[in-house]
Amino acid sequence: MLEEAKEWLSRRSWEAADRPLPQLLDAKRAAGAAGSISVVLPALNEEATVGAIVETLRRDLMEDVPLIDELMVVDSGSTDRTSEVAAAAGAKVVHRDEILPRVPTVQGKGEVLWRSLLATSGEIVCFVDADLRDFESRFVYGILGPLLTEPDVQLVKAMYDRPLGDNPGGARQGGRVTELVARPLLNLHWPQLAGVVQPLGGEYAGRRSLLERLPFPVGYGVELGMLIDTLHLAGLDAVGQVDVGVRKHRHQDGQALGRMAAAILRTAQSRLPGSVMPIRLGLTQFERTDDGGFAPQTHPIDADERPPMATVPEYAVRRAA
Template sequence: MRTSHHTDHEREDLVARKRADGVTASLVLPARDEEATIARVLEAYLPLRDEGLLDEVLVVDSLSGDATAAVAREAGATVVAVGDVHPAIPARRGKGEALWRGVLASTGDIVVFADADVLDAGPHYVVGLLGPFLDDPAVQLVKGFYERPIVGADGAVEEHGGRVTELVARPLLSLFRPELARLVQPLAGEYAGRRSLLEAVAFPVGYGVEIALLLDAFGRHGGAGLAQVDLGRRTHRRQSQQQLGVMAAEVMAAALRRLGLDPTDDVMHQFAPEGHGAIATALAVDERPPIASL
């Protein structure tokens, strides 16, 4: 697996090479109820637009119930609501839904995705993810990886992330796509793809989007079309075991569909730790069609 470090590229050099090659780049941040973190995240990325490394910074407001859109707009980003992008298809909540509509609303030849709840986002994320595309035109998808401390409500590090990766994604890849087992973090939220790839594949509406894009990119372009880059450190908030269970089910559904096994239901059944009360959660396992087919 082609692997690099974000320090392998200098910002000024990438800007010059990008302009010389006539390549454009967009940053898409899906955001739902992230008013507490979105301004800080944008503060890290917006200078790259001013320098010319990014041509646009787009926040996709995913049916937020707070002031995420207003805060992002005030910070200087372009903000679109999921319901305003291709309104012929009614909008839903879901990470993949926001990313799919973000590709539709953006214009860059390369689209960089980054999460809006990261506590230590930096411009080096974008620098690291763009570098491999300018180094090699065969690269179609670049995945980030990093140390992943998880902080509690008091800001203290409680543990390290990657539970869904280690318990679901990595076993699936090791068993069925061992060529991808060398990816450090196949479900990383910071990654980038060429528009030609992103418009040619389906997007799961929910959390299955990352593994789906990875498997589809590998299926189309093989290992030569993939790269990964060390982005250093990424701190984010803790999610409950129940939330991670739902995420794991959506990841499994997307992966198994690409292995020839479609899910037969779209509900996750869980039980409360106290009293063992039944909990039924609807899963976002359906998919948006390839943009090129619209």
């Protein structure tokens, strides 16, 4: 299986520069309605970065080159000025709770991505994390390229270097959960996916016809779950990846990464044959106390998954309309 992954790596990996913007625009026009594109930024307290991302995408890929049809920020309950900054920069802003209000919302990135399928209209949907710094539009047009020019590709992941902070010595030290959890899991249980450079990366695009058939883990397991489910549903050659350079973003502390790792492990285990897992999990971590001891804190790891959006009645009605 690892040989298959290596062979896939050579056939399904590209660079953003391989498909210049004029070529993509021609391909989009030739595709007609099937080439319509929505870009979604899930955002929670990202007022410091979301505006610059929206401004760049609107300028480069809507005004200078009309590649994107819809640019949406889905606010996941921010307590800062994320919504105001995003709207001022030119995005359509929708609050998570306004989408499918009959279904109570839960916290989690996957929850927001799942609901965004109902709120958007493009036949190609591109997701971009809202905490990126020094953002460039190739992060988006790079991963859109294969979907506009390769009919059999259905899901495209961005790949990149992930520096850890601004220290030159940490040039490739970001992505700690990827290297310690996700990559070993894929190599052990889904070796066909061993060639995916950034399996947990938040920048990827997919055809709606695929995304609407996938379950969405509500939390941090969404990216890994999507990869595994796409492999099972559409096959390895439905997946591609594009090198977009360097990704700079906010890094979380070790305990937060531990909670993320637990959610990803839970998502992976639930996809192993014969696995039976409890819906609610807890992760116990420890804090040093003032008296020199350790105090346990148990954090819930929500393992809920949303059903494929194609099974939601409101979605079917909207698509029919």
